[in-house]
Amino acid sequence: RRRKAFDVRFEPALTRDGHRVEVAANLGSTAHAHDAVEHGAEAVGLLRTEFVFMAHSEAPDLDTQISEYRRAFDALGPERALVARTLDVGGDKPLSYWPLPHEENPFLGLRGIRLALTRPEVLETQIRALLVASQGRPLRIMLPMVKDVLEFRAARAIVDRVIAELGDPILDLQLGVMVEVPSCALLAETLAEEVDFFSIGTNDLTQYTLAIDRGHSLLSAQADGLHPAVLRLIRTTVAAAHARGRWVGVCGELAADPQAVPVLVGLGVDELSVSVRQVPMVKARVRELELSAARALAEQALALGDAGAVRDLVERS
Numbered sequence: 001r002r003r004k005a006f007d008v009r010f011e012p013a014l015t016r017d018g019h020r021v022e023v024a025a026n027l028g029s030t031a032h033a034h035d036a037v038e039h040g041a042e043a044v045g046l047l048r049t050e051f052v053f054m055a056h057s058e059a060p061d062l063d064t065q066i067s068e069y070r071r072a073f074d075a076l077g078p079e080r081a082l083v084a085r086t087l088d089v090g091g092d093k094p095l096s097y098w099p100l101p102h103e104e105n106p107f108l109g110l111r112g113i114r115l116a117l118t119r120p121e122v123l124e125t126q127i128r129a130l131l132v133a134s135q136g137r138p139l140r141i142m143l144p145m146v147k148d149v150l151e152f153r154a155a156r157a158i159v160d161r162v163i164a165e166l167g168d169p170i171l172d173l174q175l176g177v178m179v180e181v182p183s184c185a186l187l188a189e190t191l192a193e194e195v196d197f198f199s200i201g202t203n204d205l206t207q208y209t210l211a212i213d214r215g216h217s218l219l220s221a222q223a224d225g226l227h228p229a230v231l232r233l234i235r236t237t238v239a240a241a242h243a244r245g246r247w248v249g250v251c252g253e254l255a256a257d258p259q260a261v262p263v264l265v266g267l268g269v270d271e272l273s274v275s276v277r278q279v280p281m282v283k284a285r286v287r288e289l290e291l292s293a294a295r296a297l298a299e300q301a302l303a304l305g306d307a308g309a310v311r312d313l314v315e316r317s
C-alpha cells in the first residue's frame with residue numbers, strides 16, 4: 001500500500017468525487033525543498049525559517065538569507081508556492097543570540113509575531129530577503145501566533161514599506177496568518193477582510209484551546225487536535241475564509257494523521273501540509289474519500305464531546 005502511494009505521488013490528491021486538496025510539505029531547512037518535490041509535494045506549506053536563524057551564531061544577514069530562500073525557490077520551480085513563516089522564536093524555541101527576559105509562562109509571553117515586532121529591523125531584513133529571493137515566483141509570507149488584526153497590520157506595514165523601498169519589485173505575493181491562538185480563529189471574519197490566507201497550526205492551537213502544554217510529559221497525549229473544541233475553531237476559520245474567497249491550510253501535525261484527514265477535508269480545508277515523508281500517504285488518504293461523506297462525518301464530529309469519540313466515529317465510518 002505504501003509502495004502504491006509512492007508510485008502515484010506526483011498525481012494530484014482528488015477525492016473519489018473529484019474534489020482537489022493540495023498536499024504540501026513542511027520544511028525545517030531549505031535544503032530539503034528538493035526532497036519535498038521528489039515526494040510529490042505541490043508546495044511548501046510551512047518553511048520554519050527559525051531554523052535558518054538557529055543554524056547561525058548571530059542573525060543571518062540579508063545576503064545569507066537571500067541565498068537560503070533562493071535555494072528553496074529554485075528547487076520548487078516556477079509553479080509551486082513557498083509558504084515562508086517569519087521568524088517564530090520564544091516559548092519553547094530559544095535563539096541563543098536573542099536573549100529573552102525571564103518569564104513565568106513563556107508560552108503566554110513574548111513569542112512569535114509579538115516578539116518579532118519588538119525587533120522590526122530583524123523582521124524587515126527577513127521580509128526583504130524573501131521578496132528579493134522570490135523573483136516573481138509564488139511567495140506566501142505567513143505570520144506566526146497572530147492573535148488579532150492589529151498584529152497583522154503592524155507586520156503588513158513592514159511588508160508594504162519594504163516593497164516600496166525595493167521600488168515595485170515583480171511579485172507573486174500573498175500575506176497570511178497562522179491560526180494558532182483561539183482568538184485568531186474566533187475573529188477570523190475580521191481577519192479575512194485583510195489577510196490573503198490562513199494556515200492552521202494545530203499544534204499550538206490545540207495547546208491554547210485545551211490549556212495543555214504541547215510537550216507536557218503527562219498530559220500531552222490529551223492534547224489531541226481532533227478535540228471537537230479545536231474542530232469548531234477550524235470550522236469557524238474555514239467559513240470566514242471561504243466567505244471572502246481566502247484559502248485555508250492546516251500545517252500542524254494533525255494534517256498527517258490518517259484519522260484526521262477525512263475530518264479536515266470534510267471541514268473544507270484546502271491544503272494539508274505535512275512532513276516530506278508523509279506526502280504520498282496523505283495524498284493516498286485523500287483519494288480514498290468521498291467529499292459528501294467527509295462533510296457528513298465532520299458535521300457529526302463537531303457535535304461530539306471529546307477527541308476519543310471523534311476517533312471512534314472515524315474508525316466506524
Ligand code: PEP
Binds near residue numbers: 200201202
Ligand atoms: C503549529 O503550531 O501547529 C505549527 C505548525 O507551528 P510549530 O509546530 O512550528 O509551532
Ligand code: MG
Binds near residue numbers: 180201203204
Ligand atoms: Mg506553532
